[in-house]
Amino acid sequence: MKYYLFNLEIETIGDPKTFNCSHKVGDGLTVEGENISLKPGTKQFSHYALSSLLPYVAAKQRAEQETDWMFFETDIACPDPKCGAKFRFKRGAKKEYEYH
Numbered sequence: 001m002k003y004y005l006f007n008l009e010i011e012t013i014g015d016p017k018t019f020n021c022s023h024k025v026g027d028g029l030t031v032e033g034e035n036i037s038l039k040p041g042t043k044q045f046s047h048y049a050l051s052s053l054l055p056y057v058a059a060k061q062r063a064e065q066e067t068d069w070m071f072f073e074t075d076i077a078c079p080d081p082k083c084g085a086k087f088r089f090k091r092g093a094k095k096e097y098e099y100h
């Protein structure tokens with residue numbers, strides 16, 4: 001059986017002056033299928049931020065209805081309430097997978 005998932009890129013955005021954590025604008029992650037990697041050029045990524053992003057990954061790989069908020073909302077805030085960083089989900093190619 002075949003199914004489809006979008007590749008994702010998750011990128012740190014915002015004004016660094018408002019960051020309370022060690023985020024760097026432009027740093028981020030890539031997601032392809034079940035695998036998450038550091039985006040090229042990213043040396044480290046906050047595990048607190050990662051834990052707040054993970055619940056959205058599987059849904060963002062799949063949402064395809066333009067009226068579904070999971071389709072059109074792109075930014076997730078850092079879980080530190082004193083931090084102004086956000087993480088932007090960008091969609092890449094739609095890939096076909098085979099379920100065995």
Ligand SMILES: [Zn+2]
Nearest residue numbers: 021078080083
């Ligand atoms: Zn933060």
